Amino acid sequence: MSTLLVKHIHTLVTMDDQRREIRDGALLVQDNVIRQVGRTQEMGEIAVDEVLDLQNRHIVLPGLVNTHHHFYQTLTRAVPAAQDCDLFTWLQTLYPIWANLTSEAIDASTQMAAAELMLSGCTTSSDHLYIFPNDCTLDDEIRSVQAIGLRFHASRGSMSVGESQGGLPPDSLVETEADILKDSQRLIETYHDNSRHSMLRLVLAPCSPFSVSPDLMRESAALARSYPGVRLHTHLAENKSDVDYSLEKFGLRPGDYAESLGWLGKDVWHAHCVQLSDAAIQKFAHTHTGVAHCPCSNMRLASGIAPVRKMRAAGVNVGIGVDGAASNDASHLLQEARTAFLLARVRDQSAIAITARETLELATRGGAQVLGRDDIGYLAPGMSADFIAFNLDTPAFVGSHHDVVAALIFCQPPAVDYSFINGKKVIAQGRLTTVELGPLIEICNRLAADLAS
Numbered sequence: 320m321s322t323l324l325v326k327h328i329h330t331l332v333t334m335d336d337q338r339r340e341i342r343d344g345a346l347l348v349q350d351n352v353i354r355q356v357g358r359t360q361e362m363g364e365i366a367v368d369e370v371l372d373l374q375n376r377h378i379v380l381p382g383l384v385n386t387h388h389h390f391y392q393t394l395t396r397a398v399p400a401a402q403d404c405d406l407f408t409w410l411q412t413l414y415p416i417w418a419n420l421t422s423e424a425i426d427a428s429t430q431m432a433a434a435e436l437m438l439s440g441c442t443t444s445s446d447h448l449y450i451f452p453n454d455c456t457l458d459d460e461i462r463s464v465q466a467i468g469l470r471f472h473a474s475r476g477s478m479s480v481g482e483s484q485g486g487l488p489p490d491s492l493v494e495t496e497a498d499i500l501k502d503s504q505r506l507i508e509t510y511h512d513n514s515r516h517s518m519l520r521l522v523l524a525p526c527s528p529f530s531v532s533p534d535l536m537r538e539s540a541a542l543a544r545s546y547p548g549v550r551l552h553t554h555l556a557e558n559k560s561d562v563d564y565s566l567e568k569f570g571l572r573p574g575d576y577a578e579s580l581g582w583l584g585k586d587v588w589h590a591h592c593v594q595l596s597d598a599a600i601q602k603f604a605h606t607h608t609g610v611a612h613c614p615c616s617n618m619r620l621a622s623g624i625a626p627v628r629k630m631r632a633a634g635v636n637v638g639i640g641v642d643g644a645a646s647n648d649a650s651h652l653l654q655e656a657r658t659a660f661l662l663a664r665v666r667d668q669s670a671i672a673i674t675a676r677e678t679l680e681l682a683t684r685g686g687a688q689v690l691g692r693d694d695i696g697y698l699a700p701g702m703s704a705d706f707i708a709f710n711l712d713t714p715a716f717v718g719s720h721h722d723v724v725a726a727l728i729f730c731q732p733p734a735v736d737y738s739f740i741n742g743k744k745v746i747a748q749g750r751l752t753t754v755e756l757g758p759l760i761e762i763c764n765r766l767a768a769d770l771a772s
Contacts, residue, residue, distance in 0.1 A: 322367040323348040323704075323742065325379065326359045329711055330723055332380035334683050334697035338676070340724060343375060348704040351516055351742035356698055376712050377736060378723050380679070381697050382442025382470075382705035383652045384686025387552075387590040387611035387640025390432035390446045390460065391417070391425055394767040396648040406558050406620045407487060407529075413645060414489055419770050422454045427762045429463035430754055435650040436641070437469060437745060438734045442705040443686070443695055444469055445611075445640075447552060447590070449476025449526040450492055457506055461519065468745045468753045470705065472690055473510070474524035474552050475503045477539075479531045485568065487529045496535045499525075503542060513548030515694050516703045518741060524552040528576060529564045536580045544586065550691055551582060552611075555589035558622035562594050574599020583608045588689045590640060591616075592630075593623040600626070604634040609689035612681070614658045615649070616642035624666040627659065627681075628673060638686030656682040657731045675728035704742035707735045 324347055331344025333356060345362045347355035355362065373379070392413075395401075401412040425448070436444055448460055457475050464471045477499040480486030486493070503523050511521040523543040525531040536553075543549040556562060556573035565573045574595055577583055583602060588609030595603070595610075603610065612625050630637050641647055641655045660678040664670055687696025694703045709716075709732045711723060719726035738746035745753050 320350050321369070321742075323369045323371065324362065324365060324367045325371045325373065326362065327375050328359075328373050328377060328379045328708070329375045330378045331356070331698070332378065332679070332724055333699065334381050334680065335699045344379065346379070346698065346706065348739070348742050351704050353698060353702050353704050354700055356700060371737070373708060377708040377710055378727065379706055379708045380727070381683045381695070382707050382738065382740065383440040383656070383682045384638060384690065384692075384696060385436055385441050385444035385640055385652050386588065386609075386638035386686050386689045387613055387642055388432065388436075388444060388446045388650065389448070389643035389645070390429045391420060391448065391450070392643035392645035393428040393432045393435075393650070394424060394763060394770055395645045398645065398771070401645070404620070405560070406622060407560050409620055409646065410487060414492060416770050417450050418452045418489070418492055420450065420452050420455050422456070422459045424766045424770065425455050425459040426463045427759065427766055429460045430467050430759055431763045432644060432650050433464055433467045433469045434751055434754060434756060434759065436652055437467070437738055437751065439651040439653050440707045440709075440735050440738070441652040442470055442707065442738060442740045443472070443690070443692070445472035445474055445522065445552070445690060447474040447476050447524050447526075449478055449524065449530075451494065452492060461510055465519070466753070467751075468740055468743060470518050470695070470703075470740055472520050472522050472550070473506075474522040475506050476524045476526050477503075477531060477535065478526045479535050480529075493530070496532065496538070499535065500538055500542060503539065507546050507549055511546060511549060516741065520548060520550070522550045522552050527554040527561075528569070528573065529561070533569070533580060536582060540581050548691070551587045553582070553589060555592055556594040556599075557591040557617075558620070559594060572596055572599065574602060578602060586691065588636075588638075590642070591622065591625065593617050593625045595626070597629070600630055600633050600635060603630070607636060609636040609638065611640035611689060612637055612659055613640045613642035613655070614662045615655055616646040618658075618662070619646055619648070624662055626666070627663050628667055636685065636688045637681055638689035639682045652682065653727070653731055657728050660728050675725035678728050679724070705740050707739075708737040710736040
């Protein structure tokens, strides 16, 4: 067993049930689990394998949790033809480019997206991979994430209804539903780990109401629920066109359509939900169905502003998601949290719509709840050793000494100084320890150029 003591933390933001913020704080970690949380002086003389003395210059908090992303889109940021499109036009513009993805492209884009997330404070992420052209598989993504050290919820996405059947994607990019279900079962049985402190869990994630059939939604739900801890995820009510499609094809609003398929429940979370009806919000709350709030993407594609305050007031579990790097076009999770904070105040025209601390809760405990985790999201004995540290002696924090916790959201420091995932130091003094960024950037730029051509 290995032990780590992190001491003299300027402010330790636990996000525990009492929401304690401890000055001159300390964490004792054994292997991958937190064993003690408190003030440095309370730790006494402890024999440990490693000591990290932060000299009262850092704020430490639980690692941020990203509840929705599309890693592969990192290779198609700011594509000129897609810069000024709404959701459906944006997708139709990019589908032909994504059709050229390869296993190498999935591998490199995954690591690049994960690296950007980790540098911004993310320690756990889900990703929704729903397109498998050429030799691409979800296995490629899983191996890449395991190499970089991010805690991961891998979503086996799918598209089965192409243009000829009234769907949005081209027929060349859809799969048969039998193949989708067969591969979904293979992936679950190969990779899914439902144990506490698990680094990898599987999710079944038919892409959207406009790209899969009701039968696939139902069968995916039945398959997922035959295994412990396999969750369900999809896009829902993202914009008005999404609502119109649902009404035209199924005669139901998106929330009611999800309910008709058995896609409400504590094992389900939906991305966006910008146009979710008030009645659906109440049903989400009653069934403990989660929502991934993706404010930057929703603004970029002019989809609208999700009613986050209304959702939270009703009791809906809400987390933050950066969404695809081609519709954001960044993977900076703390920036996404800040945007969620500002946008909630704009939507409700109220400076008390949400506070900075409530926003941090969305990005930590909220995301953990959405992903069904009881071992991450806050810092307490028995929790996974996932925590991040921001250096207060940086330009972003100047003048914020009155409240450095709120400053994380109001001022948004650009990158973490330290990050530990599952007890392993993955970022030290602002540098990734698990991958060389220079060569990875070169590979990604080459692959992006290949896709564009």
